[in-house]
Amino acid sequence: QSVLTQPPSVSAAPGQMVTISCSGSSSNIGKNYVSWYQQLPGTAPKLLIYDNDKRPSGIPDRFSGSKSGTSATLGITGLQTGDEADYYCGTWDSSLRVVVFGGGTKLTVL
Amino acid sequence: EVHLLESGGGLVQPGGSLRLSCAASGFTFSNYAMNWVRQAPGKGLEWVSLFTGSSGGTYYADFVKGRFTISRDNSKNTLYLQMDSLRAEDTAVYYCATAGARVSVLDYWGQGTLVTVSS
Numbered sequence: 001q002s003v004l005t006q007p008p009s010v011s012a013a014p015g016q017m018v019t020i021s022c023s024g025s026s027s028n029i030g031k032n033y034v035s036w037y038q039q040l041p042g043t044a045p046k047l048l049i050y051d052n053d054k055r056p057s058g059i060p061d062r063f064s065g066s067k068s069g070t071s072a073t074l075g076i077t078g079l080q081t082g083d084e085a086d087y088y089c090g091t092w093d094s095s096l097r098v099v100v101f102g103g104g105t106k107l108t109v110l
Numbered sequence: 111e112v113h114l115l116e117s118g119g120g121l122v123q124p125g126g127s128l129r130l131s132c133a134a135s136g137f138t139f140s141n142y143a144m145n146w147v148r149q150a151p152g153k154g155l156e157w158v159s160l161f162t163g164s165s166g167g168t169y170y171a172d173f174v175k176g177r178f179t180i181s182r183d184n185s186k187n188t189l190y191l192q193m194d195s196l197r198a199e200d201t202a203v204y205y206c207a208t209a210g211a212r213v214s215v216l217d218y219w220g221q222g223t224l225v226t227v228s229s
Contacts, residue, residue, distance in 0.1 A: 002154065032212075032214065033212060033214070033215070035214065035215050035216070037155070037216070039155075044205055044219040044220065044221055044222055045147075045155060045205070045207075045216070045219055046219065047210075047215065047216060047217045047218075050210065050211055050212075050215045050217070051211060051212075051215070056217065086154075088154065088155050090155075090157075090214060090216070091214055092212065092213065092214040097169055098157060098160075098169060098170075098171055098172075099145065099147075099157040099160065099213070099214045099216075100157065101154065101155045101156070101157060102154075103154045104154040104155065
């Protein structure tokens with residue numbers, strides 16, 4: 001059981017937009033910045049979004065992040081088949097004093 | 111270019127020990143906090159441990175406290191994870207990752223090393 005809650009799967013057609021939610025509590029998302037990671041099949045995770053809505057160098061602006069209260073959202077526009085991956089949210093939990101992740105969301109581009 | 115290379119994984123019997131290493135290059139290792147994260151086969155990411163940069167503080171997930179020890183040798187640009195009293199449920203790919211803007215921002219990841227705990 002993950003501390004952060006994500007939907008197990010989402011799907012959309014190429015060119016469309018999709019959002020992935022991440023729900024937490026006042027001790028984690030409510031107090032701290034959220035990051036998002038993309039894990040393509042058979043590869044290591046990659047940082048996609050940090051500090052709620054910032055993109056590292058090289059990440060296209062099709063990827064966006066937002067946070068409100070104890071929830072965060074990853075948005076992907078102009079979906080491509082290459083976006084098919086598992087996506088994870090993560091943050092610090094100030095009460096547990098640990099890094100916490102969501103259970104992951106599998107994106108299928110139909 | 112940042113490069114992280116994990117090693118030390120393998121097959122070990124329940125109750126046994128392993129020491130994982132993560133060799134870092136391409137950045138000033140001593141300035142950065144470092145994490146270990148694991149992923150059991152077919153499962154999601156699970157944070158294991160953190161070694162902060164300057165303060166030298168260490169943090170552990172509850173399920174490894176008292177069994178795993180994180181350490182680092184800044185002279186060798188290497189992060190370690192000593193794993194004792196291993197259990198079948200510790201079977202996973204173990205990744206090391208740098209902590210960037212914040213300790214919870216894992217901005218660079220290694221390719222991982224597989225640990226299998228089985229008799």
